[in-house]
Amino acid sequence: MAAAMVFAGAAGPATNNAGGQLDDWHVQTILEVEQRLYAQDRRYGAVELNQLAITAVAQANRWLRDGRYGEQVGRRLQLATGALSVTAGWLALDSGRTTDARALYTEALVCARHADDPALEAHAFGCLSLLAASTDHPREAVSTAKVAQRAAAQLGSPRWLSLLAMREARGWALQSDRTLTERALVRAWHLYSQGPSDADPDWLEFFVPAELAGLESLCRADLGQYERACAGAEQTVMLFSADHARNRALYTVDIALHHARKPRPDLDAAVDAALRALGYLSDVKSDRLRRALDTVASVLSPYERTRSVAGYLDLHRAATPA
Template sequence: MIRRTFVLGTGATLLTAALPTADAAPALGMDHLRALIEVEQHLYAQDRDHGSADLGHQAAAALHTAHSWLAQGRYGQDLGRRLHTATGMLSVAAGWLALDAGRTADARSLYTEALASARQADDPGLEAHAFACMSLLAHATGRPREAVGTAQVAQRTASGLGSPRWLALLAMREARGWALQGDRALTENAVVRAYRLYEQGPRGADPAWLDFFVPAELAGLESLCRADLGQHYRAAAGAEQAVMLFADGYPRNRALYTADVALHHAHRPSPDLDAATDAGHRTLAQLSEVHSARLLRSLRGIAGTLIPHQDTRCVTDFLDAYRSAVPAA
């Protein structure tokens, strides 16, 4: 029997996960596999639409269940491989939520778990995904050489999977690592490669989780490389392009790139305070819909960058609105 567990947040149901429960040494079947896949998909959908706040403990609970099934359950070799893959994908989702919350040590542990699951399942797709996530973690923790190295390993692992757009994302991960090292030539090379791969279009081999990698995200990822290279005007233009291309979809990503617009304008050699504060106000307006620790960190970064200009009226107005909307760290 499948028992449905309702996890309540502050006044609202944030996640409804269908997780079969069983006694000791249960016989596992397709219902168990589908339940893990559905939980993973639901976590990503909630994060995409509303942000990652309050999702981490739900991902952890689902992972605990998955590991219990693998350790105690009875299943055949084929189902076992698929359960290891589903558990690894759930580890990736939990790692992303941990990274967004700033819990980088937890993210690293979860990505390492995902890599172990990939090896147990003999699944090169999951293995490439885990290395790609490790590259993203390296970006976030200031290890650009590791960011490049893990992105290159991911590209080699994914090279035979028949998904040019996946390789495009991995090339952009590599580009970010080169940009963080200040290597403009190698950054440009990887960015051009990413666009050429992306232009080959979607394929049947594209994994479901790659749905987020729309043209808006491609533009946004390039804008981050431009910012790392100190090209703040181009970075701001690219982030604004990403916001416009997202239109009414992907609220979380749209909010994050709007915050990036503000940061890039504020970091220009001659800051454009009007543009920075305009984007800052647009970001604040999205807090009612998007709940993300990373978004709050971006807003605090915008405010900190603008404080030296607080005698300017538009900056004063933004800082007043910011202090009313964002809790103190």
């Protein structure tokens, strides 16, 4: 993807003069770039956008560091840069660049503290919880989710709190604590049932019922409840509309993994789901999907003498050449 597709229109009087007088135009420029990155993520995938996002964050930070601006513009610049850092952090995480993701989420947290903004603080801590779960740090996943919930408690968005309760539940599940996982899951569903709110941030639009069910299915798998995990992931795939192809693909991979990881693996069901997920590769540009499919192949490889598994592994090698 050409850089111009992200930065088109982002040229103004002080773009190349970081030490100049900054105003709301610069704030809007940062926000527009953040929105373009978020929108293009589905179409192009995080790998192609990752470096562009880091470059954009660096530009925003140069404005913050070297520019001249008043207190109000400065606060808006901090908030815009924090939002951009969160999006860049997600792109880094989705690309498997966890060190970059941590640095970017931490940068967003610094912006939140400078701006004294609980919403950005809650968002940054919620993202750090997701990162911790993704990198096998479950205690950190719980602690950061709890801090995020405290920050978000005053914002008037039950669904935001629901998502953060799900983040906490994942941390407990990764520690095999069934009781605390169940409590967090019940809280997440209860909060979600309170419905949308005018206080819901725009980025929360991804948190639809399908995603709620999918996040619970991951917790069920972490607890070894693979039948429930399979059922939840299947429900998630059915609930997502066709324009959420990447989400459907990733949860279909989860279905394959859940079947393969049962105490008595259901290899036919695992292969069926894996084949469905493999079929998304032509339309979904996602390094995360490729890594997930590699994980499926790894989990299934001990059963390669089974005809259906051997056939799938051949197809996987052909579709994902090294």
